[in-house]
Amino acid sequence: MPAEQSPALPIARTCPYAPRDEHVRLRETDPVSKVTLPTGAEVWVVTRHEDIRALLADTRFSSDRRRPGFPMLDNGSGAPTDVLPPLLLTMDPPEHGPARRAVLGEFTVKRMNKLKPRIQEIVDEHIDRMLAGPRPVDLVRALSLPVPSLVISELLGVPYDDHAFFQSRSASLVSRTVSQEEKQKALFDLAGYLDELLRAKEEVPTDDLLGRQILRQREVNGAVDRKDLMGLAFLLLIAGHETTANMISLTMLQLVRDPGAREALRQDPGTTLPAVEELLRYFTIAEQALARVAVEDVELGGRLIKAGDGVLALAHTANRDPRVFPDPDTFDVGRGARNHLAFGYGHHQCLGQNLARLELQIVIDTLLRKIPDIRPAVPVDELSFKDDAIIYGIYEFPVTW
Structure with a gap:
């Protein structure tokens, strides 16, 4: 008798405001279940908040994408392992802990507060430029992309003049429709760029995150591991602008759709930070980073997951779990509610979450103060959403006022 076929599970979103119906149905009827991904791979999918937290906190599940069975969401997800070292996102204990601690101090609330005046300057400059220019204006190009790009560039010590270069390469790397060859080309381009940048900083260390890491490595290890720093720079450069840029666009879309919420925030900016948590929960744009592979047999949600089985956590669905x-x-x-999973959970929880919260808070407060009547310049159903990307967002968002 042939083995029972696992049901096919589509991944791409069909609506910016809600999980897919298939995902919700699984959460309510079969929250830890075996499915077949669009790639043809058979994996476990986890859809409830409680089970995903247990999964992400359990070191018997590996983040190492090189392990057999790791669930890839498209056939071009693998990067050449000789170009970059394992990234923080893909490390397991015991290597992960020291690597994370080495850079964790760069993202504390205290250090973020020191950045706050500069982030405010950047946001003011871009919004004032919007006000001075013609209307309508594409919010994505005028604000959503340049603000986090400039912030992460300054934090890392990457020349902002090169932002178009790394934005185009990062867009290729997070797309589901770009070919493996194009992704490899984008990866090689970024690796070559970062290698040259780090060589220059080794000669003259700069007062930025990468410069400080160079000095730290020399002090602790007596030498600089350029490939290790290249992996760190790569991760922060991609994650530091792709995620926040998309959240800025979706945030403003939600606020122009909800005049009551928009006015409440405009009248009382002290409520912005709780609103940021709700926006992060509501959209959960990077849920598909939450993939693991079991390294030994584990029981999860009443199901036995065997060593070598891939597991995919659907955080967007879990962030709509009515039990929580x-x-x-x-x-x-x-x-x-700060118990959402938009930043993940456990030892791989997003390193830059404090920075993301701060950028979103400043953008919301400043935009609602300076352009309180901002509104879409086209019908919302005509917007082009990133259904083909692993980080959800909007390609263009024309606005006026």
Whole structure:
């Protein structure tokens, strides 16, 4: 008798505001279940909040994408292992802990608060440029992309004049439709660029994150591991602008759709940070980074996951779990729940989450203060959403006021 075929599970979103119906159905009827991905790979999918937290906290599940069975969401997801070292995102204990601690101090709340005046300057400059120019304006190009790009460039010590170069390469790397050859080309381009940048910083260390890491490595190890720093720079450069840029666009889309929430935030900026948590929960744009492979047999949610089995956590679905978030499909600007999974959970929780929160807070407060009547310049159903990317967002968002 042939083995029972696992049901096919589509991954791409069909709506910016809600998980797919298939994912919700699994959460309610079969929360830890075996499915077949669009690539043809058979993996476990986990859809409830409690089970995903257990998965992400359990070191018997590996983040190492080189392990057999690791679930890839497209056939071009693998990067050549000789170009970059394992990234923080893909490391397991015991290597992960020291590597994370080496850079964790760069992202503390205290250090982010020191960055706050400069981030405010950057946001002011770009919004003032919008106000001075013609309308309508594409919010993505005018604000969403340049603000986090400039912030992460300054943090790392990457010349902002090169932002178009790394934006185009990062867009290729997070797309589901770009070929493996194009992705490899983008990766080689970025690796070559970062190698040259780090060589220059080794000769004259600069007062930025990469320069400080060079000095730290010399002090601790007596030498600089350029490939290790290249991996760190690569991860922060991609993650530091792709995610926040897309969240800025989706945030403003939600606020122009919800005049009550927009006005409440404009009247009381002290409520912005709780609203940021709700926005992160509501959209959960990078859920598909939460993939693992079991390194030994593990029971999860009442199901036995065997060593070598791939596991995919659907955080967007879990962030709408009614067992955790009452009336979860309603955007509640005052909810303020920080137990969402938008930044992951456990030892791989997003390193730059404090920076992302700060950027979103400053953008929301400044945009609502300076352009309180901002609105879409085209019908919302005509917007082009990133259904083909592993980080969700909007390609263009024409606005006026």
